Amino acid sequence: MKLLRKKEKLYLSDKRPLSITGKILLVITYIILISWAIAILWPLFQMVLSAFNGKQEQYLMLNDQFTFSLKHFEYLFNNTLFLQWTKNTILIALATAVLTLLIVSLTGYAYSRYRFKGKKISLMAMMLIQAIPTFAGITAYFTMYSVISSINPGFTRQMMLVLIYTGGGIANNTFILKGYIDSISTELDDAAKIDGCSNLQVYRLIIMPIARPMLALIALWSFIGPFMDYLLPKVLLTSPETYTLAAGLFTLINDVRTLNQPAFAAGGLLTAIPVVILFIALQKELVSGLAEGSVKG
Amino acid sequence: MIKGGSELISNDIELKKFKFEEKKFLKTLKANKKKFKNSLDKTLPYKAKKLKVDLFLAQEKSQFYKDYVALSYDAEFEYEQSNLLMEELPDIIHNIIDRTLDIEKALIEKKNIDPSRERKFKKEFKEFKKEHKAFLKEEKRKLREKRRKGSISKKAQVNEINILKQKYKEKIILKSYESQRKTNKEFIKNTRHEIKENTKINLKILNSNMADIRRKIPIEVEKTKPKVAYFTFLFPGIGQMFNKQYKKGFIFLLASLFIYLIAIPYALGFGNYQGEGIRGLITLAEGGRRIDKSLIFMIEGIIAIFLVILSLFLLYFSFKDVLKVEKDTIKGVRPNNWFETKTYLSEEGFPYVANLPALIVIIFMVLVPVTTTILLSFTGMDPQHQSKFSWIGIKNYKMIFLGEGLAGSVFWLTLGWTLVWTLLATSLAIFIGFILALLVNNDRVKGKTIFRTIYLLPWAVPAFISIMFFSIMLSPNGAISQLVNNIWGLEMSVKTNTTQTRIALILLQGWLGSSYIFLLSTGVLQAIPSDLYEASEMDGATTWQKLRHITLPIVLFQTAPLLVGQYVFNFNNFSIIYLFNGGGPFEPSKYGNLAGSSDLLISYIYKLTIENQYQGIGAAITVFVSIAVMLVSFLGYRSSKAFKEERL
Numbered sequence: 001m002k003l004l005r006k007k008e009k010l011y012l013s014d015k016r017p018l019s020i021t022g023k024i025l026l027v028i029t030y031i032i033l034i035s036w037a038i039a040i041l042w043p044l045f046q047m048v049l050s051a052f053n054g055k056q057e058q059y060l061m062l063n064d065q066f067t068f069s070l071k072h073f074e075y076l077f078n079n080t081l082f083l084q085w086t087k088n089t090i091l092i093a094l095a096t097a098v099l100t101l102l103i104v105s106l107t108g109y110a111y112s113r114y115r116f117k118g119k120k121i122s123l124m125a126m127m128l129i130q131a132i133p134t135f136a137g138i139t140a141y142f143t144m145y146s147v148i149s150s151i152n153p154g155f156t157r158q159m160m161l162v163l164i165y166t167g168g169g170i171a172n173n174t175f176i177l178k179g180y181i182d183s184i185s186t187e188l189d190d191a192a193k194i195d196g197c198s199n200l201q202v203y204r205l206i207i208m209p210i211a212r213p214m215l216a217l218i219a220l221w222s223f224i225g226p227f228m229d230y231l232l233p234k235v236l237l238t239s240p241e242t243y244t245l246a247a248g249l250f251t252l253i254n255d256v257r258t259l260n261q262p263a264f265a266a267g268g269l270l271t272a273i274p275v276v277i278l279f280i281a282l283q284k285e286l287v288s289g290l291a292e293g294s295v296k297g
Numbered sequence: 298m299i300k301g302g303s304e305l306i307s308n309d310i311e312l313k314k315f316k317f318e319e320k321k322f323l324k325t326l327k328a329n330k331k332k333f334k335n336s337l338d339k340t341l342p343y344k345a346k347k348l349k350v351d352l353f354l355a356q357e358k359s360q361f362y363k364d365y366v367a368l369s370y371d372a373e374f375e376y377e378q379s380n381l382l383m384e385e386l387p388d389i390i391h392n393i394i395d396r397t398l399d400i401e402k403a404l405i406e407k408k409n410i411d412p413s414r415e416r417k418f419k420k421e422f423k424e425f426k427k428e429h430k431a432f433l434k435e436e437k438r439k440l441r442e443k444r445r446k447g448s449i450s451k452k453a454q455v456n457e458i459n460i461l462k463q464k465y466k467e468k469i470i471l472k473s474y475e476s477q478r479k480t481n482k483e484f485i486k487n488t489r490h491e492i493k494e495n496t497k498i499n500l501k502i503l504n505s506n507m508a509d510i511r512r513k514i515p516i517e518v519e520k521t522k523p524k525v526a527y528f529t530f531l532f533p534g535i536g537q538m539f540n541k542q543y544k545k546g547f548i549f550l551l552a553s554l555f556i557y558l559i560a561i562p563y564a565l566g567f568g569n570y571q572g573e574g575i576r577g578l579i580t581l582a583e584g585g586r587r588i589d590k591s592l593i594f595m596i597e598g599i600i601a602i603f604l605v606i607l608s609l610f611l612l613y614f615s616f617k618d619v620l621k622v623e624k625d626t627i628k629g630v631r632p633n634n635w636f637e638t639k640t641y642l643s644e645e646g647f648p649y650v651a652n653l654p655a656l657i658v659i660i661f662m663v664l665v666p667v668t669t670t671i672l673l674s675f676t677g678m679d680p681q682h683q684s685k686f687s688w689i690g691i692k693n694y695k696m697i698f699l700g701e702g703l704a705g706s707v708f709w710l711t712l713g714w715t716l717v718w719t720l721l722a723t724s725l726a727i728f729i730g731f732i733l734a735l736l737v738n739n740d741r742v743k744g745k746t747i748f749r750t751i752y753l754l755p756w757a758v759p760a761f762i763s764i765m766f767f768s769i770m771l772s773p774n775g776a777i778s779q780l781v782n783n784i785w786g787l788e789m790s791v792k793t794n795t796t797q798t799r800i801a802l803i804l805l806q807g808w809l810g811s812s813y814i815f816l817l818s819t820g821v822l823q824a825i826p827s828d829l830y831e832a833s834e835m836d837g838a839t840t841w842q843k844l845r846h847i848t849l850p851i852v853l854f855q856t857a858p859l860l861v862g863q864y865v866f867n868f869n870n871f872s873i874i875y876l877f878n879g880g881g882p883f884e885p886s887k888y889g890n891l892a893g894s895s896d897l898l899i900s901y902i903y904k905l906t907i908e909n910q911y912q913g914i915g916a917a918i919t920v921f922v923s924i925a926v927m928l929v930s931f932l933g934y935r936s937s938k939a940f941k942e943e944r945l
Contacts, residue, residue: 036729043777044754104655106652131865133869133926137666137669143593147571163658168663249762264769272757
């Protein structure tokens, strides 16, 4: 024990010991870091607090009165279409992710591994196309939907939304995936081809397992997109039963008839928690994916 | 072009005779084929029967063409092909029949399996299973004991157990094969699979050998200039048929069907939902029925144009294909057969096929809508002209650029604020995020994981939730307003004061956007090799110099395209403006009735087109915004990794 204590007192770091200014700077660093942490946590904490505060009605008030209650959650589940919105959002998000993955797998692979006529031009075109905000076509989407749905009544507004999200993401995701597949050695493909693999088999058996992290990222981003987007659902979806979470929750703070701010806080909390957990669990992958790819608006 | 060459005339006669004989031969061959088919053993498997017929044909052909090999390349080709078939087919057929016999034998055996023995085995098997399970349990117990004593680690225990389980499973499977019934069943299954796969592979080899012969033996034709391609270019598929590529021709015929049954009628106005095909683009439903909508006419016109473009592409492709085959034939190269075409398609055609779904989605979900918007910007679609509107040229653009009328003056004001917002909000977020990344990455700071997790939150919480919540908290009775009031005694009126709204928005975006930059720069900072810093320290660099000359350039260089992306994102950041204060506060004297003073161009467009139905002007502004954004992101993209490392 004695030996150990002696060791502790030894200065073992290979960094120089801090001077006084260094110490002051370190303290300032901590002050800045902690105050920014507070600036982030305080509003979020307020949201959690107001979601559970039974003393509040309709409007959010900041006061010291607090009684724990779940009544806002009850309101959310019983008096609003929260569950329906969640279901809609998840369905739209899943469909978008699957469709994007299917399409982008093919394009990313083709653009990375094959030479074909018009490759460079179409890449350039794609690049420019993806810069156009999805918003630009909004007038047309509306009319297109009414035309398609009158021809095929089974085509819902949500399907339209899925197609729009997918179409908007193709260019960007193709770029990202192409970049990733480019970094995989072609020797693997060649070996597989010599063993008699077809093109799709090479993709499925060789490329896909290696590119899985990037594919997962693309799926994740396409999945999260519908959770974050407000504009398109607001424009395209007309009845509250078809709303996504973003559009639905906004009615709780914007529409006088359904105004209930604490319920919004509760709904926001329920929506945010899974997404936040996902982000924290996957932060490393998300960040590397960001740096790997190109512009992600 | 005729083989031999010296005795032209006598050859000519012989050739004619050959053609005549060939015709006769083929006729009798047809009849013989039928006869042979009927004489075949009915119990043979279908595939074997078919191959046997092929073999028979090959034998007959070989005999017939043998005499003419010296005369014509076609005869030589047929002869070689038949020989190849005669060489390889017997083995394939033999293989199929042999293995099928094996299966039949096994099937008979299956009937003769002694049920009492089977029952006996079942009992035995059960016993065997029980015994080994007990053994497994015992082994597991031993391992647990060892673990308790501490002689093996937890991981080793888990591994050992897994190995034992695997061994147990294998033993059970092995034992189960002692059952006759099971072995029999497996044998039949495996053999069937074997037949299928083997035949497939063998035929593939045969086909590629045949392709070799096709490549080796030239073809002779009398024409010297391609004609078919020019005569049939309007009808994809026919030309291929002329070239005797029937299956390929059939596929191209589908393209013909598409062109003449879908694209052209649609472009002419048949089968449209409301419009008149391409003509609808000009008339825009003028003088049409009351329910006819100009917008639908426009969209259908655009779709018609895209269909026509697609048709032209198909025509061109088909023409090129026929022309190439014809030219090759004249040169003496035999046209590809279906097997070769298939191989070629799966190699060279793959990228086109793979990009097809993406192309369709992009055409209908991006190109058609965007074209509609561009065309709309030249029309006078506004609240008074919703269902019928007409072309008005560049009036909308004129109005905007000259700052006249309803939207013009507001446009420039909004543009000014949009630029200020983009620059300030993005730069603030970048500044905060970068500084935080620097500070957290200081070696001496402890609790890095906690800080990083907290700083990730504004990005992870869906933005619309944070924005809406901040909007609530900054309203007159909101939490932040009251807090500021309590501490500094300031009356805040964020929602009604233009300057305050704008400052709040910029700060809020700083809060929201810094996370992303923080994560980004952290990633880059961690990847900077430390020897750079050590070397600079040796040379006596101060902290500031290290930051200025090492850290900043590296981080900026690596994240540049993404930072450009951030500016573009904020230029079009609709949600924060619309959800925070609906673009307000509103100052009708300055901004008119449509826009608020914190509206960006994008939310202004939203209000013009969706809320107030000035689609014409809105489209013009959209075109302006899109061009600006495209230019900027082009600059960002140009230096991005995916584009630079282009392998072309």
